Amino acid sequence: MNIQTVLAGFKEKGLRLTPQRQQILRVLLKAGGPLTAREIAELVHRSFPNVGLGTIYRTLDTLKEFGLLDEILFPDGGKRFELHRKHRHHLICLGCGQAVAFPFCPADCLMKVAEQNPDFDVRGHTFAVFGYCGDCRKTQGEGG
Amino acid sequence: MNIQTVLAGFKEKGLRLTPQRQQILRVLLKAGGPLTAREIAELVHRSFPNVGLGTIYRTLDTLKEFGLLDEILFPDGGKRFELHRKHRHHLICLGCGQAVAFPFCPADCLMKVAEQNPDFDVRGHTFAVFGYCGDCRKTQGEGG
DNA sequence: TACTATTTGAAAAAGCTTCTCATTTAAGAA
DNA sequence: TTCTTAAATGAGAAGCTTTTTCAAATAGTA
Numbered sequence: 001m002n003i004q005t006v007l008a009g010f011k012e013k014g015l016r017l018t019p020q021r022q023q024i025l026r027v028l029l030k031a032g033g034p035l036t037a038r039e040i041a042e043l044v045h046r047s048f049p050n051v052g053l054g055t056i057y058r059t060l061d062t063l064k065e066f067g068l069l070d071e072i073l074f075p076d077g078g079k080r081f082e083l084h085r086k087h088r089h090h091l092i093c094l095g096c097g098q099a100v101a102f103p104f105c106p107a108d109c110l111m112k113v114a115e116q117n118p119d120f121d122v123r124g125h126t127f128a129v130f131g132y133c134g135d136c137r138k139t140q141g142e143g144g
Numbered sequence: 145m146n147i148q149t150v151l152a153g154f155k156e157k158g159l160r161l162t163p164q165r166q167q168i169l170r171v172l173l174k175a176g177g178p179l180t181a182r183e184i185a186e187l188v189h190r191s192f193p194n195v196g197l198g199t200i201y202r203t204l205d206t207l208k209e210f211g212l213l214d215e216i217l218f219p220d221g222g223k224r225f226e227l228h229r230k231h232r233h234h235l236i237c238l239g240c241g242q243a244v245a246f247p248f249c250p251a252d253c254l255m256k257v258a259e260q261n262p263d264f265d266v267r268g269h270t271f272a273v274f275g276y277c278g279d280c281r282k283t284q285g286e287g288g
Numbered sequence: 289t290a291c292t293a294t295t296t297g298a299a300a301a302a303g304c305t306t307c308t309c310a311t312t313t314a315a316g317a318a
Numbered sequence: 319t320t321c322t323t324a325a326a327t328g329a330g331a332a333g334c335t336t337t338t339t340c341a342a343a344t345a346g347t348a
Contacts, residue, residue, distance in 0.1 A: 014325095015325090016314050016315075016326065017314075017315095018313080018314070020327075021326090036304095037304075050327090050328065050329090051328080054306075054307080054328070057306070071221075073217045073219070073270075075270060077217060077336095079221055091257060093264075094267065102256075102260070104256060106250025106254075106271060109233075109250035109251070109271065110273065112248055113273050117235060117244075119278035120235060120277055120278065121276045122273055123238065123275040124273075124275070127250060129257050129269045130270075131265045131266040131267040131268070133263065134263035134264065137265050158294095160294060160344085162295065162296080164296075165295090194296095194297065196299090197336080198296080198297070198299095198338080199296060201336060202295085205337095223335090
């Protein structure tokens with residue numbers, strides 16, 4: 001996904017292309033992984049020091065509403081955001097917080113669940129794997 | 145898991161069996177599904193109106209520390225708690241909030257992830273399925 | 289009973305997210 | 319370019335959940 005696509009989508013929906021929104025989008029596009037609202041705010045502030053957290057959250061809400069943004073729930077309850085890229089799950093390092101996406105779903109489990117709960121209308125699922133990345137294993141991942 | 149087991153575990157660890165903790169445990173044992181901290185507090189207050197939220201959270205922390213409590217993250221970021229019962233995942237209704245546990249894990253996906261990330265030391269995972277239960281489908285689950 | 293470290297209640301504080309509202313501004317019209 | 323207007327913004331207040339603080343109470347033991 002590039003910024004042109006996103007901005008075109010914005011225009012289609014009648015949303016204004018404010019500099020703040022553009023900067024928030026650039027930050028999300030540049031991000032190597034999912035970011036917290038605060039991290040997004042800090043990065044945006046490098047170009048627009050006065051953007052309020054309200055604006056950050058409002059923009060994130062707007063993006064979510066249009067399916068452009070994914071929200072990732074970390075095991076401690078913390079939320080992170082990244083631009084939507086098909087359906088993906090994450091491999092998350094408990095040491096450094098780095099998250100790597102992978103594109104496949106727990107198919108076997110979903111099938112079993114659906115089979116065993118025929119009355120339940122499955123609409124979605126979450127799946128995330130936690131542990132320690134190669135770098136963190138050397139320092140903090142052992143013996144936990 | 146019954147209250148005797150839990151209380152015995154408490155004693156072993158040198159924890160005091162205060163009436164507040166016992167009541168929190170009873171509430172968790174009686175619960176039909178995972179509860180929010182506030183729900184636990186409300187139920188505890190029926191017997192002990194003055195138990196503070198601080199005590200609730202501290203007790204939940206203690207239980208988590210000893211592996212007696214599981215925390216479930218809902219898709220909106222809300223947290224719920226239930227006494228640990230082996231390793232389980234949840235089928236959660238977006239209509240009424242009811243959560244049903246199931247005892248199997250997304251094995252295929254976990255294997256793939258581990259294979260594709262040999263440097264990563266996998267320590268855990270989360271998996272939850274969301275949708276609408278039979279009751280809610282009749283009223284609010286259609287066309288969402 | 290007396291002792292003491294643990295636990296508690298109450299309130300304050302902290303952290304994240306949402307809301308409020310006067311002001312600003314993007315986008316289109318003239 | 320200037321005007322118009324609804325949408326968006328910044329700043330701060332407010333709302334929630336969770337954590338911390340600390341004097342007072344108490345479980346467990348001697």
